[in-house]
Amino acid sequence: MSISIKEAAVVAPSARQLAWQQLEFYGFIHFTVNTFTDREWGDGTELPEIFHPTQLDASQWVQVCHAAGMKGLILTCKHHDGFCLWPSQYTDHSVRNSPWQQGQGDLVREVSEACREYGLQFGVYLSPWDRHERSYGDSEAYNDYFVHQLEELLTGYGDIFSVWFDGACGEGLNGKRQVYDWDRYYDVIRRHQPQAVISVCGPDVRWCGNEAGHTRTSEWSVVPASMRDNEKIQEKSQTEDDAAFASRINSDEDDLGSRQVIAEAEELIWYPAEVNTSIRPGWFYHATEDGQVKDADTLMELYERTVGGNSCFLLNLPPDRRGLIHEHDVQALRGLGERISRYYEHDLALHAQVQASTFDDSQHEGSCITDGRGDTWWQAAEGTEQATIELDLGDAFTFDRIVLMEHIVAGQRIEQFTVDVFSEEEGWQQIHTGTVVGYKCICRFAPQHCRQLRITITGSRWCPTLQSVSVYDTKSQV
Structure with missing residues (x-):
């Protein structure tokens, strides 16, 4: 079986x-x-x-x-x-x-x-x-x-x-x-x-x-x-x-x-x-x-x-x-x-506004991923294997790391995802592709300067979860 x-x-x-x-x-x-x-x-x-x-x-x-x-x-x-x-x-x-x-x-x-x-x-x-x-x-x-x-x-x-x-x-x-x-x-x-x-x-x-x-x-x-x-x-x-x-x-x-x-x-x-x-x-x-x-x-x-x-x-x-x-x-x-x-001291996405294309209920909506807590998480609606999450940082920042964490207490589910950033001149541009997330996935890329970013989960097992999304600027910290 x-x-x-x-x-x-x-x-x-x-x-x-x-x-x-x-x-x-x-x-x-x-x-x-x-x-x-x-x-x-x-x-x-x-x-x-x-x-x-x-x-x-x-x-x-x-x-x-x-x-x-x-x-x-x-x-x-x-x-x-x-x-x-x-x-x-x-x-x-x-x-x-x-x-x-x-x-x-x-x-x-x-x-x-x-x-x-x-x-x-x-x-x-x-x-x-x-x-x-x-x-x-x-x-x-x-x-x-x-x-x-x-x-x-x-x-x-x-x-x-x-x-x-x-x-x-x-x-x-x-x-x-x-x-x-x-x-x-x-x-x-x-x-x-x-x-x-x-x-x-x-x-x-x-x-x-x-x-x-x-x-x-x-x-x-x-x-x-x-x-x-x-x-x-x-x-x-x-x-x-x-x-x-x-x-x-x-x-x-x-x-x-x-x-x-x-x-x-x-x-x-x-x-x-x-x-x-x-x-x-x-x-x-x-x-x-x-x-x-x-x-x-x-x-x-x-x-x-x-x-x-x-x-x-x-x-x-x-x-x-x-x-x-x-x-x-x-x-x-x-x-x-x-x-x-x-x-990894200063999270630029802390308390950022979040729009999720799907969520399970009011306890697991998009805002959970930027609230700085370890006991909340976003979860897609039951049976949904793809989802889009948009973050508004409130101002334009330069960053080169995004850290994703699944709520692994519920399992490991994400199989594939992309990261895009938005600019008025070029619209949405893809800057990173990844596969599994699990406990922690550190996405590394060339420095970006923007206010909005998007995570698209293109493949998942059952309904994906994210416990947190954090954004960091490491180049200016050297």
């Missing part, structure tokens, strides 16, 4: 998925023994004694994230090398046996407390692959071990917004390949942190399919349920690099949710995209990459393309051997935060 367009239109996010989407932009911290061996992947033979940052300051990490405009931070509590950044009672391979703070430190606690101090959400990454732990490869024994460590993180450090799993998998010291008990992991997370999303190898948030910050032209949050199953069961082998891993899972396909795709699906789910990349070529700090830090303009391009492309943006910031975010990275991140703040 095929899925109808109306059925596809009403697939909506869970409360945890919605709260995650509203974060928009958050950081990733990769910091472990690899930082001191100058490697990307450790092999588990590293001695805890090499973990010896001399100026480690978790507050500096969080302040840098806050200055960049981030709303959360995910810490790699254990990478593939198996070294734990907290004093786990289930292994000696941890900070407890390092010289850092004379073995009395707990980096997970320091980061979680710094996040609370500066108002950021805290998340954890725990690698399922553990190249140090001897039980790895003895699937039942290791799954017990992994769950014990997972429970330590979920119960000892306050609220967690994301548990981030990758699919790295290899053979244990016994030569056997580990079989992960994903369902058991998920049950533990739901029991201890029910508001946390489970990301990448998990049911709540999917990987976009690459680690380069690339996004799709049309990023659907409503996709076939088989997408989630494939993300869970496809695991990265010990010898496989990221590009090879991405090439064999369908999360890197360009079309995940068009009408053609959903027509062949048996079930649809809300499974939104996260885009991740690093501020440097590597995920861990390497002094040789100090001159290869992405600058503020590059980061701003990534931010607008990802957050403005119906995705969340996860940016990695690797602390150096001192235990600090490097000065080059700090400069770029502060520049990014300043740009985000300046570019």
Whole structure:
């Protein structure tokens, strides 16, 4: 039995998925023994004694994230090398046996407390692959071990917004390949942190399919349920690099949710995209990459393309051997935060007059999209798949960005739209065409100077919605 367009239109996010989407932009911290061996992947033979940052300051990490405009931070509590950044009672391979703070430190606690101090959400990454732990490869024994460590993180450090799993998998010291008990992991997370999303190898948030910050032209949050199953069961082998891993899972396909795709699906789910990349070529700090830090303009391009492309943006910031975010990275991140703040501070469409060609009722008329509220929205009449919305800004302004947001609590519906501006000399002129909107779509174009603009929804699933339309001038803010 095929899925109808109306059925596809009403697939909506869970409360945890919605709260995650509203974060928009958050950081990733990769910091472990690899930082001191100058490697990307450790092999588990590293001695805890090499973990010896001399100026480690978790507050500096969080302040840098806050200055960049981030709303959360995910810490790699254990990478593939198996070294734990907290004093786990289930292994000696941890900070407890390092010289850092004379073995009395707990980096997970320091980061979680710094996040609370500066108002950021805290998340954890725990690698399922553990190249140090001897039980790895003895699937039942290791799954017990992994769950014990997972429970330590979920119960000892306050609220967690994301548990981030990758699919790295290899053979244990016994030569056997580990079989992960994903369902058991998920049950533990739901029991201890029910508001946390489970990301990448998990049911709540999917990987976009690459680690380069690339996004799709049309990023659907409503996709076939088989997408989630494939993300869970496809695991990265010990010898496989990221590009090879991405090439064999369908999360890197360009079309995940068009009408053609959903027509062949048996079930649809809300499974939104996260885009991740690093501020440097590597995920861990390497002094040789100090001159290869992405600058503020590059980061701003990534931010607008990802957050403005119906995705969340996860940016990695690797602390150096001192235990600090490097000065080059700090400069770029502060520049990014300043740009985000300046570019999107003043909405030229706030309280603009709106005329909609259709609306559902008086509670969902056109004026809802410029009232500055998050609890109102415009909605077309039932069954209407095309609509025109005209805005009068009250005066002529110069602008180069329009930000559209659907009311995704009701689903993702808009498939195609255009933007036009009006002048007395030339009448209506088209300046932008777009496909999906979803949570947020940032339309970028050459500066326009006008008083009136028009958004025409040319394709939609059932009746389209818009929660807001905002207009910004970024060029004069440079």
